[in-house]
Amino acid sequence: MTQRAFELITFGGSSIDLYSQNIGADFVDIKGFDAFVGGSPLNIAVGTARLGAQATLLTGVGHDKIGDFILHFLEKQNVNTSAIPRIEGARTSAVVLGIEPPDRFPLVYYRDNCADSQVTIDHVIAANIPQYKVLEVSGTALNIEPSRSAVFYAIETAYDNAVDVVLDIDFRADQWKDLRSFGLMVRAILPKVKIAIGTEEEILAATLQDAKQVQIKHQQISAPEIKGNIDESIQRILQSGPKVLIVKRGAKGASIHLKDGSVTEVPGFPVDILNVLGAGDAFASGFIYGYLQEWDLYKCCRMGNASGAWVVQKPGCANDMPYYDELMAFVAQRGGL
Template sequence: MSNLIDGIRKNSFVVFGRAGMDMFADPVGAKAETAETFRSDLGGSSANICAGLCKLGAQSALVTSVSDDAVGRFCTNRLNHYGVDTQYLKVLGGEYRISLAVYESVIEDFQLVIYRNNAVDFQVTNEDVDRVDYGAYGAMITAGTVFAAEPSRGSTFRAFENARAAGLPVIFDIDYRPYSWPSPEVAADVLSRAGAQSDLIVGNDEEFGFMAGGIEKGMDKARELAAKPGRIVIYKMGEQGAVTFADGQEIRTGIYPVTALKPNGAGDSFMAGLLAGIAEGRDLRDAVLRGSACASIVVSQPGCAPAMPTPAQLEAFLSSHPGPTHS
């Protein structure tokens, strides 16, 4: 586990996966189908993790492809706004498109519409990942969506090999999105392969259950993955908190209850808060709780990247908020 923790403590991350544009109905409570005004900002799971890390004082670089159009340039501009290193962004012309998410700040009957036509982020190649200077970073992060199609599936597994050769630990957010995959069977096989090659695995009960072939088997799958020495597995259970498996221990943590405006963005913010906490030298339980606090902050505000907290906002939340609950 020391290689993993030491890598994270360098506080510099190379992140693989998509960026996208979020459009969320304004004001809070407006339904997307009747809204006349939308706010825009950065979205996409990996881009959100990058922005969250930068806002918490880490360094992050995103490796992906963006479309050669106004929306692709919008996303690049917003990545730069949040301080994300964009040197590994490849701009692709033609009919490839960056993803677009339309949603609302409403919990009841929440609607999220994602446009993934000719998704440009799947076009990351071996050549793209070989351009990365892995030695400049402490750890590699990927979200599971990159594995849903070729060529990014193969190129990200190649990036795993490159990271290993450079001594970098691999951090994997399962992030299973059924609509991106050709079939559940392919997804279960590929995501399990990725998990087997990772040092830190984060997912929710449904994602581990999916990899195991049934939600009731998810916890056992997490334990099985955590049996490899040096690996940390975090099994998230929503309102029930999380279980962290590390060095034969099972660390149970609760959540920070908030009035949620929306469900999305929590996982990305959790990852950023967790890694920033470890990078600061905090113990694993404290780092997981900081991740949970970041998740609560994001679901209680509009948007994803703009809702990610700064260190001052995180400290203010922790000092003024009851919790965490006991799982």
């Protein structure tokens, strides 16, 4: 990996996350919420920083107390916030979540005029992406201008300067006016992406032909049911550019798919589930940490699986990402990496 001044910059959403205090209660019976921070790129930045990597977050927050809340948390986590502009006239994003384990996690997003969607090409230029080893981007940032063009510019800049691009496919169905446009945007950037990461549902969404393939039950925006041929979708994504596609498979672990057709299954770390939201981001943080250490892909995925397993046992996302020593102790008790 090319020597750079800094290791990782993540680009995309940030929010205040309000999670139900009443575990197992139906949404209408929730009595209170705990305040955390969230957004996939924010979670990944915090996760990699807690493991020991240098992490910078490129996002936007408003001139509001929620923006203060997020920046204060990030600074305590040693995440570099110098690339986070305050966006005039916009609000910091918010998410409300019900927690009904093992399989119901209804979500409500508040993203109208949200600050992280107002990140521009000028903000990307100011972030100085060529100084990093890895740029990680979120598919959700492609849903609206000006952040869409900013993502394209960031990826082009990274590609032209030999910065490895990692795409978290990150499908949020309610953020797209036409669900098919999600795949169009993702496929447009894939030629400059080195590693793509997604669940089976996200991979199917990236190759979606008909909106009727998508069904959302119990307002589980982050976990829709999507019909399609997963093997065909995997091949289509690999043919579009990435050298590596990592498929997150929950408790089963992950699978590594390469352009030459080879597939490697990487077992997970089965645990009791409290909250699945944030597990994918934890996987990405563990994987990227290993990648920055120049581990092989199998070991990177094992690290990702361990981090994801840690987080699904916890109520929060970024707030509950593991630190290196505690994650290594968790792994050691379960057979190692």
